[in-house]
Amino acid sequence: MMPVLESRVDTSSTTYLDNHQGQSAAVAALDEQLALVAAGGGARYAERHRARGKLLARERIELLVDRDSPFLELSALAAWGTEFQVGAAIVTGIGVISGVECMVIAHDPTVRGGTMNPYTLRKNLRALEIARINRLPVVYLVESGGADLPTQADLFVNAGRIFHELTELSGLGIPSVALVFGNATAGGAYVPGMCDHAVLVDKAAKVFLGGPPLVKMATGEDADGEALGGAEMHARVSGLADHFAVDEHDAIRIGRDIVAHLNWRKHGPGPARDVEEPRYDPAELLGIASADSRVPFDPREVIARIADGSRFSEYKPLWGTSIATGWASIHGFPVGILANTRGVLFSEESKKATEFILLANQTDTPLIFLQNVTGFMVGTDYEQGGIIKDGAKMINAVTNSTVPHITINMGGSFGAGNYGMSGRAFDPRFMFSWVNAKLAVMGAQQLAGVLSIVGRAAADAAGREFDTEADARRTAEIERQITDESHSFYVSARLYDDGVIDPRDTRAVLGMTLSAVHSAPVNGRRGFGVFRM
CATH class of the missing domain: 3.90.226.10 (2-enoyl-CoA Hydratase; Chain A, domain 1)
Known part of the structure; x- marks a missing residue:
């Protein structure tokens, strides 16, 4: 032994006791931020979402994973301190589904319709990377308005990596399942298109490269949303939908059944x-x-x-x-x-x-x-x-x-x-x-001190007087900056x-x-x- x-x-x-007090205060600050993450877009948008007969992203996850099993949420603080909602409009984490550990990626439509901003993209790609490296099946819970268009310059090029990762997963024999609860438009349509299994919810899923407004602008056609990308059309006509779900609970039941029949085995020892x-x-x-x-x-x-x-x-x-x-x-x-x-x-x-x-x-x-x-x-x-x-x-x-x-x-x-x-x-x-x-x-004080020493040496080398007051102000500013950034x-x-x-x-x-x-x-x-x- x-x-x-x-x-x-x-x-x-x-x-x-001093450590306990300091760490407890830090944990309380963390809990406060995690509560904001869990709230998504807030009570107003959550109620609007429910009024449409829809489950919230975390409710979908709770029904998807095995009863009383843990869910390890990842990157919960993505986008903290930026112009975007903390959590980045997406929930990622590892949960057990029908006895199989899976990577779960769920759009949160209560945050700007689930649109993808640069931090959403980073978080999504990291989840797919973890799935690939650790050989974890992926289950996507899809309902997204696509890219956050004002930030498209920071999204468009790297967003293609989502498609790359999904197709690479398939090539490696790592299954992916898309449960589509709402919009999956433009590039987002390729998520169910590139997953190994696609489940679409009747009268809710809308999967198309171009929605009715874009079709009208591009071709002059007055397209109907259901005929253009509805679940029934994709189940009966296009063949994109592998499974037709009558509602969200049915989609989650089908998703669990798909995972149960993957015949999945771990390759590492227990x-x-x-x-x-x-x-x-x-x-x-x-x-x-x-x-x-x-x-x-x-x-x-x-x-x-x-x-x-x-x-x-x-x-x-x-x-x-x-x-x-x-x-x-x-x-x-x-x-x-x-x-x-x-x-x-x-x-x-x-x-x-x-x-x-x-x-x-x-x-x-x-x-x-x-x-x-x-x-x-x-x-x-x-x-x-x-x-x-x-x-x-x-x-x-x-x-x-x-x-x-x-x-x-x-x-x-x-x-x-x-x-x-x-x-x-x-x-x-x-x-x-x-x-x-x-x-x-390095530490904030050390970094500020190094820059102060360098500044003083530069002044001496140039033969000019060193401004002590300006250096003190600059040192304090740098300490604050590095403290915040670390x-x-x-x-x-x-x-x-x-x-x-x-x-x-x-x-x-x-x-x-x-x-x-x-x-x-x-x-x-x-x-x-x-x-x-």
């Missing part, structure tokens, strides 16, 4: 160990995670609250101690864990992490990266000691590793440390941020992660994503690229 971690958390300490609850309460993570991202904390306390039985077999515990590496299981799935302990990665940590990643690939073991990293160490001694070469080894190993990576930003992810710890650019299967986490090239909401709004999560939900999120990644084969790389020794 693996060693059991012994928690040393004092829940009555000032540090714990849980290899018994599921054992952690010995310590995950609720304590609110007091463990630092309220101030500049203050490190022991990630072993986190592992003790997410790993089965709080068991963790640590690898090289006495060497390269700024990173903890070791083996555990989460919801029965064996994993390797890399977790930053003091933020900075030195040469020893880089080499230790590289070796550990190689070992995980030798044994086909998925890797969990728990980020709280300020970057690789700088300074004359470290540069002369080869920090660039050693950091490159770690980045090489992360890049060429083929086992699934799942990354959690627990506190901070800065500089090249983000790359070494499998940040977004290195294609982790999933990446989430704790609500109080930060992401930037906030977890800002980061998630731009799809740099797959969602902001309450720390207490980490084990559940990891369990669902680990199950999802095992839908595809789990194979490590047996040969790596050149390592700079």
